[in-house]
Amino acid sequence: xxxxxxxxxxxxxxxxxxxxxxxxxxxxxxxxxxxxxxxxxxxxxxxxxxxxxxxxxxxxxxxxxxxxxxxxxxxxxxxxxxxxxxxxxxxxxxxxxxxxxxxxxxxxxxxxxxxxxxxxxxxxxxxxxxxxxxxxxxxxxxxxxxxxxxxxxxxxxxxxxxxxxxxxxxxxxxxxxxxxxxxxxxxxxxxxxxxxxxxxxxxxxxxxxx
Amino acid sequence: xxxxxxxxxxxxxxxxxxxxxxxxxxxxxxxxxxxxxxxxxxxxxxxxxxxxxxxxxxxxxxxxxxxxxxxxxxxxxxxxxxxxxxxxxxxxxxxxxxxxxxxxxxxxxxxxxxxxxxxxxxxxxxxxxxxxxxxxxxxxxxxxxxxxxxxxxxxxxxxxxxxxxxxxxxxxxxxxxxxxxxxxxxxx
Numbered sequence: 426x427x428x429x430x431x432x433x434x435x436x437x438x439x440x441x442x443x444x445x446x447x448x449x450x451x452x453x454x455x456x457x458x459x460x461x462x463x464x465x466x467x468x469x470x471x472x473x474x475x476x477x478x479x480x481x482x483x484x485x486x487x488x489x490x491x492x493x494x495x496x497x498x499x500x501x502x503x504x505x506x507x508x509x510x511x512x513x514x515x516x517x518x519x520x521x522x523x524x525x526x527x528x529x530x531x532x533x534x535x536x537x538x539x540x541x542x543x544x545x546x547x548x549x550x551x552x553x554x555x556x557x558x559x560x561x562x563x564x565x566x567x568x569x570x571x572x573x574x575x576x577x578x579x580x581x582x583x584x585x586x587x588x589x590x591x592x593x594x595x596x597x598x599x600x601x602x603x604x605x606x607x608x609x610x611x612x613x614x615x616x617x618x619x620x621x622x623x624x625x626x627x628x629x630x631x632x633x634x635x
Numbered sequence: 636x637x638x639x640x641x642x643x644x645x646x647x648x649x650x651x652x653x654x655x656x657x658x659x660x661x662x663x664x665x666x667x668x669x670x671x672x673x674x675x676x677x678x679x680x681x682x683x684x685x686x687x688x689x690x691x692x693x694x695x696x697x698x699x700x701x702x703x704x705x706x707x708x709x710x711x712x713x714x715x716x717x718x719x720x721x722x723x724x725x726x727x728x729x730x731x732x733x734x735x736x737x738x739x740x741x742x743x744x745x746x747x748x749x750x751x752x753x754x755x756x757x758x759x760x761x762x763x764x765x766x767x768x769x770x771x772x773x774x775x776x777x778x779x780x781x782x783x784x785x786x787x788x789x790x791x792x793x794x795x796x797x798x799x800x801x802x803x804x805x806x807x808x809x810x811x812x813x814x815x816x817x818x819x820x821x822x823x
Binding site: 426427429430433434436437440441444456457458459460461462463464465466475578581582583584585586587588589590591594597598601603604605606607608609610611614615618619620623 | 666667669670673674676677680681683689690691692693694695696697698719748752769770771772773774775776777778779780782783786787788789795797
């Protein structure tokens with residue numbers, strides 16, 4: 426009994442320590458399920474988030490400070506936003522994500538974290554083909570990640586409508602980014618399907634390739 | 636661990652007559668509930684750690700091209716077009732959409748797998764292609780689910796295409812007339 430108890434609690438402490446609870450996310454997104462078992466890449470992430478209202482947000486991994494700097498410089502130049510150094514720094518610093526059109530970017534970058542929390546983000550405009558602002562963001566990002574592989578990801582909410590997603594795809598396409606991942610939750614493979622048979626033959630690897 | 640040596644016979648001999656034995660309380664603690672709880676928590680953490688790991692679905696987009704000769708041609712007979720609509724409705728047609736809508740049919744998420752497999756069985760593998768057209772009212776989940784469905788059914792060629800006004804007309808028309816499609820009923 427004692428030994429078992431020891432083992433149980435050892436395991437317990439291990440799992441408690443090893444669990445990473447979801448960080449407090451500014452955006453609540455419920456991702457769709459898929460049978461894919463492919464793990465997410467952990468580095469050089471460029472994330473486009475789409476919330477349940479189809480509003481689009483853009484963010485770059487905080488570990489890529491240099492790239493972030495280039496991105497905000499480029500955007501500033503392309504759109505003539507006239508951002509000050511402090512405002513640029515605000516973009517680089519924070520676990521920053523952008524969910525406002527360029528017209529509001531300057532005032533957005535002046536806000537304090539509390540203000541941002543309470544802000545009703547309008548989202549980056551993507552559905553208008555003539556004024557797809559995400560395209561500019563992606564172009565700046567491609568420029569920043571020159572010579573480096575970036576992992577383009579889309580994290581969308583179940584309830585988001587397709588036109589927003591199409592806007593995102595268009596923005597990628599216009600910048601010659603033809604490969605991207607969609608963040609999903611894992612799901613079991615339905616019984617008796619071709620994939621299930623394939624898995625039986627090849628082992629779990631079959632769902633990795635998607 | 637939680638036990639102490641409470642054995643009374645241990646090393647010492649019995650005390651002499653008249654010497655009262657001090658009443659010893661047992662120091663053994665029943666560990667069962669604690670172990671139960673421990674394992675319950677373990678189970679909980681085991682599940683939460685493995686389940687919340689997000690996965691990724693890869694999507695490769697085709698290059699947009701203006702010149703028609705560079706576009707991929709699809710043999711009409713081998714194409715299955717799936718129109719994703721609001722409220723998780725799916726419409727589909729095989730080959731080209733007839734002007735009178737005679738091959739325009741409706742299905743749902745439960746039966747769509749049969750529709751796909753049926754088409755897959757009845758067409759030559761090199762001609763078989765699924766065209767996914769999500770409508771403006773369909774959700775992102777519908778799109779991802781359908782891409783997933785392609786993977787589940789081992790469909791080698793599929794494309795995500797914008798819905799055409801003509802398709803939309805039929806969709807609207809079939810919605811107006813209740814859930815029944817304009818002509819023909821469910822696939823098989």
